[in-house]
Amino acid sequence: MPLVHDSPDLAAVRERLLAADRVVMTTHTRPDGDALGTEIAVARALLALGKTVTVLNADPAPRTLDWLVEEQPEGLVQTYESGNLAQATAVAEADVLLVCDTNAGHRMGDTEAPFRQAGKPVLLLDHHPDPEGWFDTACVRTDAAAAAEIAYDLIVGIDPELVDRAVATALYVGIMTDTGSFRYGATTPRTHAIVADVLERGDLRPEPIHVAIFDGRSRGGLALLGTALGTIQTHYGGRLATMFVTGDMIRQTGALFDETEGLINYALGLDGVVAAAIFLDIPSGVKISFRSKGDVPINGWANQFGGGGHANASGAFVKNGQLKRTMKEVVDAAPPHVTAHPEAAESGEMSADDLALLAQFKGSLG
Ligand SMILES: [Mn+2]
Known part of the structure; x- marks a missing residue:
């Protein structure tokens, strides 16, 4: 064989x-x-x-x-x-x-x-x-x-x-x-x-x-998709997209809990977005899924929040985390991961555009 x-x-x-x-x-x-x-x-x-x-x-x-x-x-x-x-x-x-x-x-x-x-x-x-x-x-x-x-x-x-x-x-x-x-x-x-x-x-x-x-989405699942799409925000010049789902959103739409699966791909599907994160607000904390396109490893980013996974698909769980604060912390920690790879900066492989972007992020975080 x-x-x-x-x-x-x-x-x-x-x-x-x-x-x-x-x-x-x-x-x-x-x-x-x-x-x-x-x-x-x-x-x-x-x-x-x-x-x-x-x-x-x-x-x-x-x-x-x-x-x-x-x-x-x-x-x-x-x-x-x-x-x-x-x-x-x-x-x-x-x-x-x-x-x-x-x-x-x-x-x-x-x-x-x-x-x-x-x-x-x-x-x-x-x-x-x-x-x-x-x-x-x-x-x-x-x-x-x-x-x-x-x-x-x-x-x-x-x-x-x-x-x-x-x-x-x-x-x-x-x-x-x-x-x-x-x-x-x-x-x-x-x-x-x-x-x-x-x-x-x-x-x-x-x-x-x-x-x-x-092709087995329920009507409630489709309604949840509509509501969740409305939470999409972009950051850092459109390179990062975030979205969130709360328990109320799931209850009000009548979606099944596992119909939150895959929603993140809609955020990642935005033109220009290289990485996306979805935040799932559950009673015990905030569950985060990270996805990225191509050579944008995001497992290091997930590691910072106690999680891990693959280069293009990772997850983390912030126990007792509060949704808004967790989202801010994750977005604030994003720049080294959603710009070019940090090692590229050391080896001088970052483009002038990347360096300008990084400088801008550092400014915006200061
Ligand atoms: Mn697997």
């Missing part, structure tokens, strides 16, 4: 999974298409090999991905409940535990404790930078557009025949959603080559999958 991109760390994860009879998997809170797609693809491949597999997530699938979970064998994907005896038994009897699409305990939510306290080897399959050090065997590829790309290499490296319709659907969902339908910067020729192989092996039609995921 010429497409497989193998590596010693991936081979090590594969060997440990193949040696196991019982595997329990998890991912980050509020699992997205890549989280669920990666889990389900690996789970279905392991099931086909005769293993016992349980997926235990801190949160249920978003409404747009309910169909994917419903297509799985009964009980394969479960929402973790502390005190659920069957789930505790599954973890206690597991030979290995596998964490997908996240690399930090606190992002696992309620599954962190059972996974870390089980005394079992914990494997990691992920594409985020800076994994925590407690995983026993880790395969981390920050150049993968989606964790599902790594799952593809894991599975095809066992046997390409394992990519049946179920596995292919899960892989397609993971890769398609994490690349923003194959448009984000991390998308590579290899991403498309993998997807071509997955579509062919699974005999899949992409269109119904896109309809299921993207």
